[in-house]
Amino acid sequence: MKPDVVVVGAGLAGLSAAVRLAEAGASVRVLAKGVGSTHLGAGTIDVLGYDADGGRVDRPLEALGGLPAEHPYGLVGRAGVSAAIEWFKGRIADGPRAPYAYVGDAEQNVLLPTAVGAVAPAGVVPETMVGGDLRGGGRVCVVGFRGLKDFFPALVADNLSRGPDGVTARGVELDLRPEGRADPNALAYARAFDDEGFRAEVVAQLVARVAPDELVAFPAVLGLVSPHEVWAEMEHRFGRAVFEIPTLPPSVPGIRVYTTLAQLLTRAGGRVVLNNVITGAERSGDRVRTLRVRVGLREVTYEPEWVVLATGGFSAGGLALDSSWVTHEVALGLPVAGAPAPGNERFGADYFGGQPMDRVGVRTDHEQRPVGEDGGRVVENVLVAGATLAGAAPWREKSGDGIALATGLRAAELITGDAAGHVGDVATAGA
Amino acid sequence: MTTISTEVLVIGGGATGAGVAWDAALRGFDVILVDRADLAEGTSGRFHGLLHSGGRYVVKDPVAADECVAENPILRRVIPDCIEDTGGLFVTTPEDDPAYGDQFLAGCQRAGLPTEEIGVDDALRMEPRLNPGIKRAFTVPDASIDAWKTVWSLARGAAQHGARVLTYHAVVALHKDGDAVTGARVRDELSGEELDIEAGFTLNASGAWAAQIVKLAGIEGIGVIPGKGIMIAMNHRLVNTVINRCTMPADGDILVPIRTVSVIGTTDMREADPDELPVTQAEVDQMLADGERLVPGLLQARALRVWAGVRPLWQDERSGEQATDTRDVSRTHAVVDHSARDGTRGLLTMSGGKLTTLRLMAQDLVDAMCKQQGEDRPCTTADVRPPGNEDGDLYTLGSRLRRREGTQQQEQLICECELIGRTKLEETMRRRGTQNLDDIRRSLRLGMGPCQGGFCIYRAAGILHGTGRLDGAQATASLTSFLSERWHGMWPILYGDQLRQARLDDWIFQGLLGVQHLPPANGDGRVEAPAQETVA
Numbered sequence: 011m012k013p014d015v016v017v018v019g020a021g022l023a024g025l026s027a028a029v030r031l032a033e034a035g036a037s038v039r040v041l042a043k044g045v046g047s048t049h050l051g052a053g054t055i056d057v058l059g060y061d062a063d064g065g066r067v068d069r070p071l072e073a074l075g076g077l078p079a080e081h082p083y084g085l086v087g088r089a090g091v092s093a094a095i096e097w098f099k100g101r102i103a104d105g106p107r108a109p110y111a112y113v114g115d116a117e118q119n120v121l122l123p124t125a126v127g128a129v130a131p132a133g134v135v136p137e138t139m140v141g142g143d144l145r146g147g148g149r150v151c152v153v154g155f156r157g158l159k160d161f162f163p164a165l166v167a168d169n170l171s172r173g174p175d176g177v178t179a180r181g182v183e184l185d186l187r188p189e190g191r192a193d194p195n196a197l198a199y200a201r202a203f204d205d206e207g208f209r210a211e212v213v214a215q216l217v218a219r220v221a222p223d224e225l226v227a228f229p230a231v232l233g234l235v236s237p238h239e240v241w242a243e244m245e246h247r248f249g250r251a252v253f254e255i256p257t258l259p260p261s262v263p264g265i266r267v268y269t270t271l272a273q274l275l276t277r278a279g280g281r282v283v284l285n286n287v288i289t290g291a292e293r294s295g296d297r298v299r300t301l302r303v304r305v306g307l308r309e310v311t312y313e314p315e316w317v318v319l320a321t322g323g324f325s326a327g328g329l330a331l332d333s334s335w336v337t338h339e340v341a342l343g344l345p346v347a348g349a350p351a352p353g354n355e356r357f358g359a360d361y362f363g364g365q366p367m368d369r370v371g372v373r374t375d376h377e378q379r380p381v382g383e384d385g386g387r388v389v390e391n392v393l394v395a396g397a398t399l400a401g402a403a404p405w406r407e408k409s410g411d412g413i414a415l416a417t418g419l420r421a422a423e424l425i426t427g428d429a430a431g432h433v434g435d436v437a438t439a440g441a
Numbered sequence: 442m443t444t445i446s447t448e449v450l451v452i453g454g455g456a457t458g459a460g461v462a463w464d465a466a467l468r469g470f471d472v473i474l475v476d477r478a479d480l481a482e483g484t485s486g487r488f489h490g491l492l493h494s495g496g497r498y499v500v501k502d503p504v505a506a507d508e509c510v511a512e513n514p515i516l517r518r519v520i521p522d523c524i525e526d527t528g529g530l531f532v533t534t535p536e537d538d539p540a541y542g543d544q545f546l547a548g549c550q551r552a553g554l555p556t557e558e559i560g561v562d563d564a565l566r567m568e569p570r571l572n573p574g575i576k577r578a579f580t581v582p583d584a585s586i587d588a589w590k591t592v593w594s595l596a597r598g599a600a601q602h603g604a605r606v607l608t609y610h611a612v613v614a615l616h617k618d619g620d621a622v623t624g625a626r627v628r629d630e631l632s633g634e635e636l637d638i639e640a641g642f643t644l645n646a647s648g649a650w651a652a653q654i655v656k657l658a659g660i661e662g663i664g665v666i667p668g669k670g671i672m673i674a675m676n677h678r679l680v681n682t683v684i685n686r687c688t689m690p691a692d693g694d695i696l697v698p699i700r701t702v703s704v705i706g707t708t709d710m711r712e713a714d715p716d717e718l719p720v721t722q723a724e725v726d727q728m729l730a731d732g733e734r735l736v737p738g739l740l741q742a743r744a745l746r747v748w749a750g751v752r753p754l755w756q757d758e759r760s761g762e763q764a765t766d767t768r769d770v771s772r773t774h775a776v777v778d779h780s781a782r783d784g785t786r787g788l789l790t791m792s793g794g795k796l797t798t799l800r801l802m803a804q805d806l807v808d809a810m811c812k813q814q815g816e817d818r819p820c821t822t823a824d825v826r827p828p829g830n831e832d833g834d835l836y837t838l839g840s841r842l843r844r845r846e847g848t849q850q851q852e853q854l855i856c857e858c859e860l861i862g863r864t865k866l867e868e869t870m871r872r873r874g875t876q877n878l879d880d881i882r883r884s885l886r887l888g889m890g891p892c893q894g895g896f897c898i899y900r901a902a903g904i905l906h907g908t909g910r911l912d913g914a915q916a917t918a919s920l921t922s923f924l925s926e927r928w929h930g931m932w933p934i935l936y937g938d939q940l941r942q943a944r945l946d947d948w949i950f951q952g953l954l955g956v957q958h959l960p961p962a963n964g965d966g967r968v969e970a971p972a973q974e975t976v977a
Binding site for chain 2: 050051066127159164183324335355358367
């Protein structure tokens, strides 16, 4: 098969690149082993939540300037990040879940509760979550379900009450579960919420238990198919702000993003195919000519003009460290940068501290082509995006979504020729 | 200060101490057992899980071999629920001298250890992952034993016979009256309160910490050498039979299938302090390379966790010539009679030994006490089953799965890896009355599977908080403490799929939940465990 572009990986980076390319008229195929980061994260698009010293970031765009020069945001600059955010909001608003929408921008973070009751900075967030911005304080009734083991309302409430000034919270647990399910997860609850009867039952059990001045927080399960309608109905019934707090995976808000982008891709003529594993590539000169792909027990080949590599980092299997302590880029065997030299410590004893392996990944030039140790481009028609890139510790910085989105889109624009010129490093870009 | 009295004070809540408490309680003594931490938190909970047939010692350490040959069948009889009958193989790898096999056979014959040489083909049929280059193979009745279950069963049995078990109570002083030890002062490690225990007799079963205890009675120079061994748990049962290299005992020469994992062990290094047992990357590399010789491909398998345990090797300055290598110190045990050795009455120390001989060690120690007291109360532990073992059935690997299948339509599964349902978890939390997730881990294996608590520890913290035992600050402290402890056993073996898992867990705990950004717990952030647990 000879599509213009094969995108490897179906996380936020890969899907964004694919939609952008397909909508620009390219023929695109997304090949992925399985679904990616969307199903695991919070469903928010976080640009930067914490700086290198662990300090909380309130104004992410501004704070990008404080990142190290080799951070992946250096590839896209502030303008690239802002444009990516606007693109994303536009595509969601235009997607099959509309009028479900994202709100906020990269100028200013909001502070949202987590499922353990911490408050964490978040960038651009679903409309269904923004009511949880507790910077102004408030009284919150955190609702959970006895049947949902990935969200504990009393724990959230207790920690919230110990946290931000002016916030008091209490937990309420409902013993309501989707019919016939002994052990339903967040996805099962979300499907139940899409059903009017289940919603009515929730409201009936809850309405007398909520005090007049309390906001109402739910686990992020307020509908999979029509989240806007579900959330709006809840706000209407309770007559106050209702908001979602992300649960442990599977992430319902993330799945909404995945299905939206995948459907936009289909609408533009592209396709996502899962259970496709890249097993190798044949080169011709400085280009990858053929991708070998394992599909179940068969092997098929692709001969794309371009490859966008967005397979993720260690958690997604895009990068791997073997037992002889060599780091690999798994799909194409690209050079990996930043790993400690043999004999040096790879990880340290402090779990919450920085680890020498944290920022390992594929280093690229400013056109997102992978480079070798000498800084020279190793292949012309492969562009790298997302968590495969070297230089970030996204789970600690809360930068993974912003990086994925912005570098995914820029990879697409570099291919279509729509990319703005070289943006320079983060410190100066967009200033 | 409160004072409580007992006939027998047992110091140490590992396999030896629990065995001693069980033995003494069965003989009708009034018993108090104290441990500075949780039961089986020291050496017993940090070993490889091998119930020795004796084969490992038949050439090098015949006395230890004889003890194992005698004790292995007894433990199978009295604590079957803690033991899986895996059987064992001794195999001659291409690097080993085949002639050792003849010494091995002769040693087994002398010790009365049933063994049989089988063909290499048969051995490979039994265990297809074994190194196909092996030259000889011998069967032995090795087994695997769950130390936590064993210790809890014995402690609960002792409690049913009236013993009081005080975990998280550290001995801070031994009381003396003239030349006799008359009890101890202990400190509740959770409340900080001290308590005096008057005891007719004190039995020191604190293993590698024995010298620290008797020093409190002014006794110096007892030669307990902390011998560190590291072990690595591999995800999956790479083998279903215990595999030993048929050679003189060395590093990395046993692979033990236990529960859902297999454990490769072990090293043997002299350490100065039994509480300081660092694991280095070099040791891990060596252990993995050793494992690869037994089971080629082990390096590609997934390592779950590494830990170090400390053997209480006994080498008194009065016990004979000094070995320079800790491997050469006998694995047998001895009762140290402090009245004969030091002129101190009312105190006996158990030294040396190993988990396989825990029952015999307990018997010898309590016998020695009875003899000094002029009592004649026979030991019955070879015939009485402690709680949980009544039906006489040996543990089988599928038992949790079988239980789970019976309840899967009714209840939540909290730990998917170790198949722990919510009912069992809540029941254990109630029974143990603990605030500490690590205590729950040791009781149930919660968080010990491939994801190392990636999902279940959040849930367990939420459930524990929901039982009303923890407030938000305590739940936070318990959670962060568990995560730090887990990391401690993970970072030296992080590669391959386990690194992938660890990164996913980082995303969840540090990214999605932001655990590190929770308001700090009160004061020193210490996780408190219960003042007094209900063991019965």
